[in-house]
Amino acid sequence: MTTRYKVVLAYDGTNFAGFQRQPHQRTVEQVFSKAVNKMAKDPAEPIMIYGAGRTDAGVHAFGQTIHFDLPYAINAEGVRRGLNSLLPTDVLVKSAAIVADDFHARYDTVGKRYWYRAYQNEFVDPFKRHYTGHFKFQADIDRIQRALPDLVGKHDFSSFVASGSQAHDHVREIYSATAWALPGEGEIQFEFCGSGFLYNQVRIMVAVLMEIGQGRRAVDCIPALLAAQDREQARGTAPASGLYMKKVYYDAAELRADLANDPHQ
Amino acid sequence: MTTRYKVVLAYDGTNFAGFQRQPHQRTVEQVFSKAVNKMAKDPAEPIMIYGAGRTDAGVHAFGQTIHFDLPYAINAEGVRRGLNSLLPTDVLVKSAAIVADDFHARYDTVGKRYWYRAYQNEFVDPFKRHYTGHFKFQADIDRIQRALPDLVGKHDFSSFVASGSQAHDHVREIYSATAWALPGEGEIQFEFCGSGFLYNQVRIMVAVLMEIGQGRRAVDCIPALLAAQDREQARGTAPASGLYMKKVYYDAAELRADLANDPHQ
Numbered sequence: 001m002t003t004r005y006k007v008v009l010a011y012d013g014t015n016f017a018g019f020q021r022q023p024h025q026r027t028v029e030q031v032f033s034k035a036v037n038k039m040a041k042d043p044a045e046p047i048m049i050y051g052a053g054r055t056d057a058g059v060h061a062f063g064q065t066i067h068f069d070l071p072y073a074i075n076a077e078g079v080r081r082g083l084n085s086l087l088p089t090d091v092l093v094k095s096a097a098i099v100a101d102d103f104h105a106r107y108d109t110v111g112k113r114y115w116y117r118a119y120q121n122e123f124v125d126p127f128k129r130h131y132t133g134h135f136k137f138q139a140d141i142d143r144i145q146r147a148l149p150d151l152v153g154k155h156d157f158s159s160f161v162a163s164g165s166q167a168h169d170h171v172r173e174i175y176s177a178t179a180w181a182l183p184g185e186g187e188i189q190f191e192f193c194g195s196g197f198l199y200n201q202v203r204i205m206v207a208v209l210m211e212i213g214q215g216r217r218a219v220d221c222i223p224a225l226l227a228a229q230d231r232e233q234a235r236g237t238a239p240a241s242g243l244y245m246k247k248v249y250y251d252a253a254e255l256r257a258d259l260a261n262d263p264h265q
Numbered sequence: 266m267t268t269r270y271k272v273v274l275a276y277d278g279t280n281f282a283g284f285q286r287q288p289h290q291r292t293v294e295q296v297f298s299k300a301v302n303k304m305a306k307d308p309a310e311p312i313m314i315y316g317a318g319r320t321d322a323g324v325h326a327f328g329q330t331i332h333f334d335l336p337y338a339i340n341a342e343g344v345r346r347g348l349n350s351l352l353p354t355d356v357l358v359k360s361a362a363i364v365a366d367d368f369h370a371r372y373d374t375v376g377k378r379y380w381y382r383a384y385q386n387e388f389v390d391p392f393k394r395h396y397t398g399h400f401k402f403q404a405d406i407d408r409i410q411r412a413l414p415d416l417v418g419k420h421d422f423s424s425f426v427a428s429g430s431q432a433h434d435h436v437r438e439i440y441s442a443t444a445w446a447l448p449g450e451g452e453i454q455f456e457f458c459g460s461g462f463l464y465n466q467v468r469i470m471v472a473v474l475m476e477i478g479q480g481r482r483a484v485d486c487i488p489a490l491l492a493a494q495d496r497e498q499a500r501g502t503a504p505a506s507g508l509y510m511k512k513v514y515y516d517a518a519e520l521r522a523d524l525a526n527d528p529h530q
Contacts, residue, residue: 123357
């Protein structure tokens, strides 16, 4: 008899070589797996953990979601507190819940939401250096907002996927794409909600949108970029430090409610 | 002929062993001094730099102020940009100005302003771990606000100075002491403006105030604490990571204007 738990994680990606386990690297998967197994008294057969998706080195999360099975049933609040006592301070279990035995953190997703913070200034702000992507040139938020609707909907995003992607099918659906300016902070922020995202897709979209905002691309360039299905044409990738995995959806009703209530929509 | 420059610095104190130069340690003074001398082509007689005050390891700054003399006159904007090109990304020159040859960053101060961010939760937030002081127990902002006026005015702060202080006279004047809660952020923030502060004084005051807020000390305990002139009675020191050197004043009129306009007053 095992019990399946779903936990929602926040982490500061600065000191991680990404989510996925890699030899000789400090990764979120490695430190989380170590904490789960320690909590379970390091069983002979290690407990496996499954994440909703990978994040690259430097990418942050508020809503990474993981499932794993424990060989016993303790209450979810005990799991949250037990793991937080064992995890390093750059990873936090925000919530834990007991879920059905067939719940899968990766395969059961119905949508994901990413947030991106772009900081615009000639020099980096010391307090934003790990938490925003740095752009030397100012972008016009109005140009970006006019371009965004061209990304929404079901498209082949082959122009917006990094080499190294293992996905065969590059068709994804974007449910909402928004951007707003925080002039006092020198920031433009983006939020993308979609069925799923290809490797580096959000960072490549942000790079293109910032170039549109800076006047280095036409406002209406996106349809042709999508049609080209050619990564060479999108070129840039916005820095990892500005990207946050904000939320992973497993409930279509919750996803619809969030889309209906999006304050930046 | 030399030209004296005054620069205002922001730094993220996380990866510094404080402001003051120390052997085999990365300090703000050391990296800033290196940048100034590099900008001046490493003259045979090194350029000396003078800061308004020291900050401990982990303490941040928005308004640290430094003066130094260059053996030539270039415009202040050139100094700002030149230094920012040479400094590491955790230090930023916010502004630079040419000042009178007798200006002194340390001796000419008429006041200083510190900000403190206290985060209250059982576990640390990954994104706040370097930028707030962590307190496990909730404090009542109302109790803190009732205690604060007892710190304002001219007092002997011997109960609020860390051992290791080189000050002989422990009398300082606090012009304003304010605190407010950000419930959504789980934070209580403090601001103190005064003639000057003793070694660790702000962090010891915050520790006492948080204990008052948590009900571990009486709301009216401060007059007796001040009268005791005994560091043993104040005990705690709030974590360095929550402290920010916000502003250093050299102009009494500017200080008065800020005190008159304090939004949290």
